[in-house]
Amino acid sequence: MALSPALLARLRRLDRWLREGHGATRPGLAGRARTPAAEVAEYRPYQPGDDPRYLDWRVLARLRRPFIRHGEARRATVVVVAVDCSASMGLDRKFEVATEIATALAYLALEGEARLFLHLLGTNPTPVAGGSGRALLGLLAAALEAAKPAGEVAVAAALYGGSVAWPPGAQVVLLSDLLEPVERLAPLGDLARRGHPVEVIQLLGEGDLHPAPTGPCLLLDVESGEGRAAVADLATVARYQAALARHQEGVAALARRHRIGLVVAQAAAGAEAALFAYLRHGGGGR
Structure with a gap:
């Protein structure tokens, strides 16, 4: 997708909204608010992985040892x-x-100075080169624009397979309709147990939620390509909606069990509505 001036303007407004303290706090997605120096009460020795910008150079010059201002590390x-x-x-x-x-x-994430990984979970799962800095955004946007939905994918298993490249504690946000058996979503719990905070934005379409009774039809699995004759009458639609409700209960139970953040959104409402619902959501009980 092209990063038009209008899109960039909307993203900047969203970033400002987060910096002003709206929405739930998420590492890397909530602006760059830092503890003011006046509130720093103590120091500690520098450790590998600390941000070197918070080194106290005066202390280093005096003691010849690196120290971090504790409130800003x-x-x-x-x-x-x-x-x-x-x-x-x-x-x-x-x-x-x-x-x-x-x-x-x-x-x-990039404005928040995070390192970012993008994974496209298709029939041939593709990790897009991770990194940081604004220059990466155009590359990621181009990869998303080129991606096409196709085939049958075990999404949770594909995501778990890509996790070998992530550092410990990486925060994961999955965008999916989750329309596969709940037991196939178990790898999401495995990721959470490995210490990765996992959040899911589940996008459902009008056809997922309210299929129309159309009479005789061919039910086609768009992922496997398999089809069978059926009659889509009111009774069939009611049975389908009951099955969907049970599926959603199973997804919600999986999320609660593993403290996975879950936001269910309707695609028809658009990206901004789903995004704001996610940003206001407090996460999976963490």
Whole structure:
């Protein structure tokens, strides 16, 4: 997706909104607020991974040892943004909305001076080169624009497989419709147990939530390509919606069990509505 002046202006306004203290606090996605020097009460020895900008150079010159102003010390935050590229995401603008949200999250992470990884979870899962700095945003936006939803993907397993490249504690945001058996989502819990804060923005389309009764039809699995004849009458739609409700209960239970942040959004409402719902959400009980 092209980073138009209008899009950049919206992203800058969103960044300002976060810096002003709105929304839930998330490392790397909540502006760059720092503890004022006047509030710093103590020092501690510099440790590998500390941000060298918070070295106290006067203390270093006097004692010949590096010390960090304790209230300002921080390590580089790592944010992983993952996008489900399976075929079902191509329906009802879900994939379009997901890529718009991913671009916004990438912008916020890079503005927050985080290291960023982008994973495109398709039939051939692709990690886009991670890094930091504003120059990376154009590369990530181009990769998102080039991606196309296709095929059947075990999204959680693909994401877990990509985690070998992440440092400990990397914060993970997954954009997906999660329309696969709940047991196949178990690797999300494995990521959480390994110390990665995991959050999911589940995007559902109008057809997912309110399929129309159309009479005789062919039910087609867009990911596997398999189809079968059926009658989409009111009773069939009611059974489908009951099954979807059970599925959503299972997804919510998985999220609670592993303290995974879960935000359910309708793609029809657009990217900004889903993004603000996510940013206002407090996360998975952490």
